[in-house]
Amino acid sequence: MNDGDRSIETSLLRNGHYIDGHWRGSSETYPVYNPATGSVVAEVAKGGRAEAQEAVDAAAKAFPAWRALTAKERSSRMRRWGELMLVHREALAELLSREQGKPLAEARGEVAYAASFLEWFAEEAKRAYGDVIPSPSPHAKILVVREPIGVVAAITPWNFPLAMITRKAAPALAAGCTMVLKPSEETPLSAFALAVLAELAEIPAGVFNIVSGDAIAIGTVLTGSSIVRKLSFTGSTRTGKLLARQCSDTLKKLSLELGGNAPFIVFDDADIDAAVRGAIASKFRNTGQTCVCVNRFYVQNGIYKAFTQALVDAVSRLRVGDALAGDFEQGPLINRAALIKVQEHVADAVVKGARVLMGGKPHALGGTFFEPTVLVDATHGMLIAQEETFGPVAACFRFDSEEEVVTAANGTPYGLAAYFYTRDIARSWRVAGALESGMVGINEGIISTEVAPFGGVKESGLGREGSKYGIDEYMELKYLMLGGLDG
Numbered sequence: 001m002n003d004g005d006r007s008i009e010t011s012l013l014r015n016g017h018y019i020d021g022h023w024r025g026s027s028e029t030y031p032v033y034n035p036a037t038g039s040v041v042a043e044v045a046k047g048g049r050a051e052a053q054e055a056v057d058a059a060a061k062a063f064p065a066w067r068a069l070t071a072k073e074r075s076s077r078m079r080r081w082g083e084l085m086l087v088h089r090e091a092l093a094e095l096l097s098r099e100q101g102k103p104l105a106e107a108r109g110e111v112a113y114a115a116s117f118l119e120w121f122a123e124e125a126k127r128a129y130g131d132v133i134p135s136p137s138p139h140a141k142i143l144v145v146r147e148p149i150g151v152v153a154a155i156t157p158w159n160f161p162l163a164m165i166t167r168k169a170a171p172a173l174a175a176g177c178t179m180v181l182k183p184s185e186e187t188p189l190s191a192f193a194l195a196v197l198a199e200l201a202e203i204p205a206g207v208f209n210i211v212s213g214d215a216i217a218i219g220t221v222l223t224g225s226s227i228v229r230k231l232s233f234t235g236s237t238r239t240g241k242l243l244a245r246q247c248s249d250t251l252k253k254l255s256l257e258l259g260g261n262a263p264f265i266v267f268d269d270a271d272i273d274a275a276v277r278g279a280i281a282s283k284f285r286n287t288g289q290t291c292v293c294v295n296r297f298y299v300q301n302g303i304y305k306a307f308t309q310a311l312v313d314a315v316s317r318l319r320v321g322d323a324l325a326g327d328f329e330q331g332p333l334i335n336r337a338a339l340i341k342v343q344e345h346v347a348d349a350v351v352k353g354a355r356v357l358m359g360g361k362p363h364a365l366g367g368t369f370f371e372p373t374v375l376v377d378a379t380h381g382m383l384i385a386q387e388e389t390f391g392p393v394a395a396c397f398r399f400d401s402e403e404e405v406v407t408a409a410n411g412t413p414y415g416l417a418a419y420f421y422t423r424d425i426a427r428s429w430r431v432a433g434a435l436e437s438g439m440v441g442i443n444e445g446i447i448s449t450e451v452a453p454f455g456g457v458k459e460s461g462l463g464r465e466g467s468k469y470g471i472d473e474y475m476e477l478k479y480l481m482l483g484g485l486d487g
């Protein structure tokens with residue numbers, strides 16, 4: 001472990017694959033960087049096809065015994081896993097910030113959020129009920145049972161290195177499935193730490209496996225194997241479409257949590273202070289690197305000046321820095337490509353008529369830090385109106401009528417999250433119903449919780465994660481007709 005090891009508990013540190021309950025290396029390694037400092041946090045085993053196949057075989061071998069456990073037994077081990085995450089919250093948060101860059105307060109929040117999925121689905125495991133259907137025949141009974149789909153592949157992004165994993169592993173294991181996970185190569189260390197805690201929670205060998213390294217090679221095995229019956233993916237829409245195509249030959253069940261381009265609508269009658277609080281929470285969380293971050297602020301003309309000025313005042317109070325060097329609200333972008341994309345969106349907007357009220361360029365800290373930015377006079381021909389920025393840039397558009405803004409808000413291929421602020425109850429129902437989005441925040445800027453169905457429509461994905469609906473993604477219905485009975 002490089003990068004000036006501090007208080008991270010070495011017991012959580014691994015840098016290789018976790019397959020069939022064993023840690024193992026590969027002939028090559030790849031570096032994991034601290035995005036705030038550019039230093040190498042660790043060298044990690046670079047796995048490929050062979051390791052992926054071994055992991056699939058291990059998951060298949062472990063499946064019968066895991067599904068045969070009672071739901072109560074699976075539940076108690078999953079609950080213990082979540083409890084252990086909270087016991088090690090500080091060490092997990094520090095490791096997460098070190099490899100992903102988010103402020104420590106947010107990293108601590110993510111540990112709790114990730115653990116909440118294990119707590120939630122430990123309970124859902126015991127409620128995977130079936131049905132008894134009134135039979136049309138006096139000689140037969142009709143039953144419906146829910147069964148685990150089998151071996152599940154999960155591929156997850158770097159922006160929530162723990163929560164995006166448990167949001168898949170928890171319902172999968174609760175259902176009785178086993179899993180092969182490929183975490184992002186930007187942030188594998190948090191995933192490995194999760195496996196250390198799974199072992200302590202007595203999750204049996206082969207139930208939860210991790211391989212990282214050559215994403216394309218590993219993905220080819222996971223999407224091509226007929227043993228893998230389900231792929232759960234969180235990441236960009238581009239990658240999601242590619243993986244879905246790769247799964248088509250074996251007709252896998254798919255859960256896809258993809259990109260977004262969230263609109264945030266502020267009507268004239270909104271509580272401006274509340275709207276600004278919601279704007280900061282939603283836009284600048286994880287330095288703008290979440291799929292549910294606002295990408296477009298639509299502000300009704302009557303309050304445009306008041307809202308944008310209040311937004312600038314609030315953004316100016318955001319402190320930027322290295323999560324492990326102080327108390328900051330904004331960290332670095334994950335890598336140089338992310339910084340270049342944010343710069344491209346700002347430059348394109350300015351060329352097409354936007355004005356920069358604050359920020360607008362790489363931060364004086366250097367590296368991949370970018371100034372928290374507010375743009376006004378944004379218009380729909382700009383890249384920022386159609387593409388996901390994934391950075392700390394608030395682009396403000398004007399609008400006149402409700403009809404105009406709903407049309408604009410729906411005018412992208414995405415439909416993950418949308419937000420609006422109004423005091424008008426009738427308008428709340430009208431606009432919530434008209435928005436093409438899987439999730440809508442009404443006078444709220446943070447809407448993610450394990451108890452509600454997270455997911456999008458259009459090109460933001462398929463399926464839902466969390467809530468009472470989430471376990472269905474990992475189960476199949478089986479219908480039984482029990483005949484030969486006395487009428």
Ligand SMILES: NC(=O)C1=CN([C@@H]2O[C@H](COP(=O)(O)OP(=O)(O)OC[C@H]3O[C@@H](n4cnc5c(N)ncnc54)[C@H](O)[C@@H]3O)[C@@H](O)[C@H]2O)C=CC1
Pocket residue numbers: 155156157158159160182183184185215216217218219220234235236237239240242256257258259260290291388390416460461
């Ligand atoms: N809807 C949601 O819940 C979320 C969506 N996202 C989206 O993900 C993007 C940012 O995350 P990234 O990690 O950059 O996305 P990405 O799509 O580049 O990578 C996501 C995962 O897919 C893997 N991957 C990429 N290409 C692959 C291939 N050809 N075969 C197999 N695996 C492959 C990566 O290694 C990583 O583990 C943004 O677009 C964001 O909106 C991120 C988090 C949550």
Ligand SMILES: O=C(O)[C@H](O)CS(=O)(=O)O
Pocket residue numbers: 159160163164289290291292448454
């Ligand atoms: O990766 C993401 O963007 C997450 O899905 C957002 S959230 O669930 O943490 O809000």
